[in-house]
């Protein structure tokens with residue numbers, strides 16, 4: 001009999017539900033919350049309320065699109081953390097209630113595990129998945145980590161940011177350029193038309209595999225401040241070059257440490273994940289790096305880069321096979337590492 005997992009994701013501002021049968025994706029539904037746009041960032045209380053409104057129709061749609069009945073589900077996997085507590089509580093409580101009603105187990109999923117394991121979601125039977133061990137560059141709004149993935153349950157963080165995450169560097173620099181939140185996708189779009197060599201920003205000098213992005217942010221700010229003093233229209237006139245130079249610097253920082261990690265571990269497979277892995281420049285740079293070094297690259301489809309429930313369902317599928325279920329007293333957690 002097939003193992004059918006319903007995955008539920010509600011850690012931030014997207015309500016997601018997905019159904020996976022023996023690792024094959026049957027449906028993947030996501031309701032993004034528009035309510036935060038006018039505030040320039042996610043407002044936790046509004047996010048929880050929107051999750052409450054969205055969760056029933058989103059789960060219902062996922063089950064219908066999968067062409068199954070709720071009685072076919074083997075277990076429900078949900079994101080337990082990290083994330084916004086109120087938002088996580090909606091998904092956690094819903095999963096518990098539904099599992100009690102259906103008499104099936106629940107499986108708690110670490111959101112970061114989900115991002116790493118998203119590469120195992122297959123849309124077609126013959127879709128390729130990474131072989132263990134592989135290196136995963138997990139880059140999002142809250143994390144920048146280099147992870148050695150030895151098995152679905154054995155992951156070692158080799159390096160991580162000591163200050164801002166890569167996504168924060170994109171978003172904070174975009175904000176001072178007057179771009180809407182989140183700024184990453186806007187920088188990506190503008191960078192395509194700019195000269196990446198026009199401006200030089202500071203790069204960190206940190207030993208080992210840890211990242212740092214706060215120096216770059218400060219150097220970006222100073223460049224803007226010094227130039228705006230002379231020409232108040234500096235930012236408007238140089239949007240594309242600023243975006244391209246910023247993006248180039250972030251990519252250089254990411255690839256520099258990735259290269260060190262590849263040499264240190266000797267792995268032959270590299271995967272990327274998290275919101276920033278949607279960036280066109282990052283995707284191209286990682287693909288080219290892997291090509292040059294004869295490595296296998298796993299670049300996720302854009303829909304699997306940001307928060308989604310398919311990755312929660314696949315992480316749940318791995319845990320289901322070990323009968324690693326969770327108790328009803330499991331509370332969500334705001335912070336957790338891998």
Ligand code: KG4
Nearest residue numbers: 140141142167182184188275276278279306
């Ligand atoms: O993984 P994610 O959806 O959730 C958080 O960890 O918050 O990542 C969101 C981050 C934001 O910083 C956003 O600006 C960034 O991913 N992002 C991008 C792009 N798309 C999303 N950054 C650069 N280029 C993009 N195309």
